[in-house]
Amino acid sequence: MSKTVIKIENLSKIYRLGEVGTGTLSHDLNRFVRMNILGQDDPYAKVGHVNDRTQKAEKGELVAALRDINLEVKEGEVLGIIGKNGAGKSTLLKLLSRVTSPTTGNIKVKGRLASLLEVGTGFHPEMTGRENIYMNGTIMGMRKWEIDRKLDEIVEFAGVAKYLDTPTKRYSSGMTVRLGFAIAAHLEPEILVVDEVLAVGDAEFQKKAIGKMQDVSQNQGRTVLFVSHNMASVQKLCSKGIILSNGLKTYENEISPCITQYLKDGRENSQLKLIDRNDRGGKGLIRFKDYSIKRTNTNEVVDSVLSGEDITFEFQLEGKYELEKVNFRLQFFDEKNNLKFLCNNLFSSAPFDKINGDQTVTCKIPNFPLIRGNYYTNIRCRANDTIQDDIEFAFEFKVDDGDFFNTGNVQALKEGMLVKYNWEIQ
16 A cells, blocks of 8 residues: 655644735734744734635735645656646745745655746756756755756756756746756656646647656656646646635546546536636736627627637727726637637737727638637736736537538538638649
8 A cells, every 4th residue: 555645634824815924013022932933823814714816805814715625645656736826836836845934734755855836946947957956956855965866867858958057047937847857857756746847848848748647656656746737748647636716625536536526616607607717816907808700701609619710709808997008818628628820919910009898809710720629718818017817618519510611511620620721732
């Protein structure tokens, strides 16, 4: 029977909004004595507060980024931690990695732990890639000869040999992630903790990284904690999963039923009107109020579309302010949470200079490329250099087979996408 390498008991992390500390010197001193000398819990932590991002915050209000988390992870287990943005996933990994301390509860970790939480974690920008490798290895408790033995393998995996003696401040985000992951994965940790940083890398590196994590867990018997919104990667890599929502652990099971439950929860939310959604993120100066799907040529509102049709996605907004540098992102996912494609005006044209509340924005897609199936969307509005509204599982819709090529022949595919092309003989 595998031994337990991570044990979490009644773990909570409390933050005070709008200010640092308790607000008074006497309370700060009381907290310090209780927690650091007497070993007691934070006397000012109100664990009953739920981290609902949609509710208006009062100055000095206490919120629980995590609340009453209990979890055991066995040796060699690959645990997928899934949940929406702001659910508490990254906070949990930071607590495990000792980047921050818990407000209440205990964490027991047996073995050497390596973590990759975000781009550049643990890197000194003025130090070279080589120097950062040795610094990270030393922090993990490794001897110089151990790092020497792994150096060539790390550099080859990361693909940064040419820039090894260049300060990492000159690295691109992709180079930084590749080197950071290579260090974390190759310096022989008993426990590897990886956040959603692999999304920064290219497809080739993501494939290598997934393969390395599989090798670390399956062939070397090491434990992996993996956070990702890519359910295909989670399904492929993980054996067990947990779902976090508003700082609470709401579900724990084998990975397949865990993913099924996560997608089910999302679909239930997608039945609500956009204006009634209480699981949205962003600052909220402009919000999505409603949506409709229309056939572009006739302006007819539809619930399902045909492959190859010209389709318009229309969104009604609400807000009291005029905002600048506005971009909208519309993502399309299949039933397994695989991203099929996205539409972002930042890429197709440019950000809108200004936008007011109570306007309507449209995204027109000619020759709609998705094949028959059920799909859902994520929508986001970013303005004034800040995310204003962000809704996952915004709405669902159905696609039926259509005459994509306008030839009278319907191409019924089981997977993939449709694209325009021409065959010619010269």
